Amino acid sequence: xxxxxxxxxxxxxxxxxxxxxxxxxxxxxxxxxxxxxxxxxxxxxxxxxxxxxxxxxxxxxxxxxxxxxxxxxxxxxxxxxxxxxxxxxxxxxxxxxxxxxxxxxxxxxxxxxxxxxxxxxxxxxxxxxxxxxxxxxxxxxxxxxxxxxxxxxxxxxxxxxxxxxxxxxxxxxxxxxxxxxxxxxxxxxxxxxxxxxxxxxxxxxxxxxxxxxxxxxxxxxxxxxxxxxxxxxxxxxxxxxxxxxxxxxxxxxxxxxxxxxxxx
Amino acid sequence: xxxxxxxxxxxxxxxxxxxxxxxxxxxxxxxxxxxxxxxxxxxxxxxxxxxxxxxxxxxxxxxxxxxxxxxxxxxxxxxxxxxxxxxxxxxxxxxxxxxxxxxxxxxxxxxxxxxxxxxxxxxxxxxxxxxxxxxxxxxxxxxxxxxxxxxxxxxxxxxxxxxxxxxxxxxxxxxxxxxxxxxxxxxxxxxxxxxxxxxxxxxxxxxxxxxxxxxxxxxxxxxxxxxxxxxxxxxxxxxxxxxxxxxxxx
Numbered sequence: 095x096x097x098x099x100x101x102x103x104x105x106x107x108x109x110x111x112x113x114x115x116x117x118x119x120x121x122x123x124x125x126x127x128x129x130x131x132x133x134x135x136x137x138x139x140x141x142x143x144x145x146x147x148x149x150x151x152x153x154x155x156x157x158x159x160x161x162x163x164x165x166x167x168x169x170x171x172x173x174x175x176x177x178x179x180x181x182x183x184x185x186x187x188x189x190x191x192x193x194x195x196x197x198x199x200x201x202x203x204x205x206x207x208x209x210x211x212x213x214x215x216x217x218x219x220x221x222x223x224x225x226x227x228x229x230x231x232x233x234x235x236x237x238x239x240x241x242x243x244x245x246x247x248x249x250x251x252x253x254x255x256x257x258x259x260x261x262x263x264x265x266x267x268x269x270x271x272x273x274x275x276x277x278x279x280x281x282x283x284x285x286x287x288x289x290x291x292x293x294x295x296x297x298x299x300x301x302x303x304x305x306x307x308x309x310x311x312x313x314x315x316x317x318x319x320x321x322x323x324x325x326x327x328x329x330x331x332x333x334x335x336x337x338x339x340x341x342x343x344x345x346x347x348x349x350x351x352x353x354x355x356x357x358x
Numbered sequence: 359x360x361x362x363x364x365x366x367x368x369x370x371x372x373x374x375x376x377x378x379x380x381x382x383x384x385x386x387x388x389x390x391x392x393x394x395x396x397x398x399x400x401x402x403x404x405x406x407x408x409x410x411x412x413x414x415x416x417x418x419x420x421x422x423x424x425x426x427x428x429x430x431x432x433x434x435x436x437x438x439x440x441x442x443x444x445x446x447x448x449x450x451x452x453x454x455x456x457x458x459x460x461x462x463x464x465x466x467x468x469x470x471x472x473x474x475x476x477x478x479x480x481x482x483x484x485x486x487x488x489x490x491x492x493x494x495x496x497x498x499x500x501x502x503x504x505x506x507x508x509x510x511x512x513x514x515x516x517x518x519x520x521x522x523x524x525x526x527x528x529x530x531x532x533x534x535x536x537x538x539x540x541x542x543x544x545x546x547x548x549x550x551x552x553x554x555x556x557x558x559x560x561x562x563x564x565x566x567x568x569x570x571x572x573x574x575x576x577x578x579x580x581x582x583x584x585x586x587x588x589x590x591x592x593x594x595x596x597x598x599x600x601x602x603x604x605x606x607x608x
Contacts, residue, residue, distance in 0.1 A: 222453075229413050230451035234465040234514075235440050241468075 125317045126309075129247055132239040139245055146249030150211050150308075154203075154257060157210060161202045162194065162261035166268025169193055174277050186277065187287035190269030195296040196356070199261035201348055204307035207254065208340040212315040215246060216336035219319025220329040228320070243316045250308030255301035262300060299355045306351070307344050314340040362389040364554045365410070365522065370419035372405055379405045380416070381578030392548050392555035394569035394586075396562065396600060401575050403558040404448070407526055410556070411443055412436055423522070444515035444523040444553075448530055450507040452499045452514070459485070459495040462513045484513040488543050505536035509543065516547050523548060525557040529564050541567045562601050574600065 173189040219242055222228050231238045266288060273279040315336045322332035365387040372380040379402040387393045397403050408414040410421055412428065420427050428439050452461050462484050463477035482492055488509040499507065508528060515523055528544060529537040541564050548555040548568070559565055565572055566586060573583040574597050582594040589601060598604075 225449055226447045226451040227453055229408075230445070230447055230453075232413060233411060233440060233443055233445040234468060235437055236464075236468045237437075 121321075122313070122317055125320070126313050129239060129243050129313060129316070132237070132244050133247060135240075137240060138248075139241060142241070142245035143249050146245050147253055149214075150207065150246070150249050151253035151257060154207055154210055155260065157206050158203050158257050158261050159264045161206055162199050162265035163268040165198050165202060166190055166194055166265035166270075167272045169198070169265075170269035170272040170277070174272075183277070183279075184283070184287060186273060186279070187269065187284050188291040190273075191266055191288050191291050192296065194265035194269070195262050195292075195300050197348070197352070199265050200258050200300045200303040200307065201344065203254065203258045203261045203304060204311070204344040204348075205341055207250075207257065207308070208311045208314075208344060209337055211250075212311045212336045212340045213333045215312060215315030216318040216322070216333045217329055219316055220322030220332040223320060223322050224324050224329060238320075243312070246312045246316060247309060250312045251305050252308075254304040254308035254311075258300050258304035259297070262297065295355070299351065303348060303351050306347055310343045310347065311340045314343065363387070364389045364424060365556065366420070366422040366425075367410065368420040368422075370406070370409060370421065371417045372402075372409055372414065373417055378578055380409065380419075383419070383575070383578070383580055385573060385580060385583070387554055387556055388570075389554055390549075390552045391570040392557060392568055393571045393573060394565040395556070395558045395573050395575055395580075396560060396565050397558075397575035398600065399560060402578055403560075403575055404526055406575065407524055407556070407558050411445060411524055412440065441518065442521040444518060444520035446508075446511050446515045446523070446525045446528050448527040450511040452507060452511055454499045456499070457495070458490075458497050458499065458502070458510055461499065461510060462517050464514065465518045481513070481517065484517045485510070487516065487547070488513045489539075505532055505539065508532065508536075508540050512540070512543055512547065516551070516553075520553060523553045523555050525555065525559075527559055527561075528557065529559065529561050537561070537564065538567075544568050562603075 169190050170186055173186050174183060177183050177185050177189075219228075222242075228238045228242070231241055270281075270284060270288070273284045274281050318332040318336040318339070322328045363386045365385070367383055367385040370380050370383040371378075383406060385393065385395075395403055395406065405414060409416045416429060419429070421429050423439060423442070426439075428436060431439065453464065456464065459478050459481040462481035463474075466472055466477045466480055467474065478495070482495060485491070485495060490506065490509055490513070494502070494506065494510075499510070502510065512528075525544060529540050532540060544555070544557070545568055547553065555568070557565070557568055566589075569586045571583065572586055572589050573580050574594070575581075576596050582592050582597045584592060589597065592598065
């Protein structure tokens with residue numbers, strides 16, 4: 095009776111949810127710390143790291159390219175509409191460059207990779223967990239962290255900055271296409287404005303963001319996969335959680351990094 | 359009969375929350391012999407196996423392998439200990455991203471750091487020992503039937519020439535003919551190669567064919583243990599109920 099009563103008490107329910115939430119945060123942090131330790135110790139499975147470069151980097155190129163190209167085009171169109179009211183159309187190139195390099199390219203790349211790769215990791219590792227394949231790894235003298243997680247983490251941290259760099263180029267190129275063919279800018283002056291406002295720090299912060307996003311995406315994907323409950327539903331829930339938590343963490347971390355680098 | 363105890367389990371306990379699964383299990387397994395642990399579904403047979411091979415940490419108790427308590431070992435020593443083990447999981451637990459021979463050779467490549475061509479030739483020998491020829495070596499796991507997957511899993515478990523081999527419900531989900539084939543292969547791999555075996559199952563037919571000794575797990579304790587030919591005269595009502603498949607106790 096007491097248990098039933100406490101279950102119906104909204105304050106007790108909030109308390110329980112808060113404790114569960116904090117426990118989960120603690121587990122993720124421990125998982126991340128353990129992964130970092132394993133990343134620093136041999137053995138390293140270079141063949142698997144190479145495979146992850148292809149899976150995470152090369153196979154994500156089309157979706158990242160398309161997303162950033164379209165975003166660059168939209169930013170050019172929208173900013174032209176706004177700036178035309180103040181007779182400041184020449185600022186279009188500047189806005190496209192700054193918004194793509196600082197924010198849109200890292201964020202969109204992070205979210206796209208979280209959706210594509212984070213979900214795949216959670217589903218793959220979750221299915222392995224359910225099928226006892228992770229237990230089998232342990233019995234075959236193979237540390238599952240080193241075999242399954244470390245290659246994914248290392249590959250993500252290294253390859254995501256390059257994906258963002260490509261996203262920067264395609265995004266700015268998208269703005270250029272709209273500027274030249276739709277808004278009738280002079281190509282030479284458009285490129286002049288791009289180069290004038292292109293700063294090294296914007297490119298570097300975008301790449302730093304990408305590395306951190308890569309770490310977050312793989313940690314959340316692998317953590318959810320490792321902790322998937324048995325059955326098809328368990329794997330499905332793990333996949334959803336991986337994408338949702340990684341996306342939220344990307345958005346939060348992006349704000350924190352922007353605050354550190356640009357608001358001073 | 360050799361009287362050297364290779365695996366000694368004393369007062370092994372494991373609970374999940376308030377649910378007590380293992381409540382002081384005691385077992386001895388002799389060198390080169392096979393012990394089969396029988397028991398109804400959900401009695402903790404798989405938990406017992408996982409505690410022995412180190413996939414679960416018991417709450418208390420002793421698991422001695424060759425006289426050394428392995429529960430308190432640090433992880434690197436525990437990993438070295440794992441090299442003595444071969445494990446056949448209930449569902450096979452084969453890696454579906456790898457081919458058949460890569461599955462069999464997985465432990466060899468990971469553990470001994472030998473080159474792939476040598477590992478492949480060893481894998482082919484092990485596949486031949488379980489009745490599979492070279493044609494299946496390059497197939498994907500999803501191309502194999504359930505019985506073939508069990509054979510590949512058996513080949514993987516003996517690939518490292520283990521001193522101990524553990525079987526978790528090896529015949530579950532197989533037809534009677536394939537069950538018999540797998541039973542014979544297990545006997546061949548344990549008796550002929552002199553490997554010490556522990557098998558957990560609820561298939562009494564398999565237990566009779568494979569075991570030198572049988573132990574029954576009930577409510578977290580071993581309630582009966584004896585030679586395989588003594589099981590029909592055990593005098594234990596729970597053992598009798600289990601081997602006769604009766605719905606209620608007599």
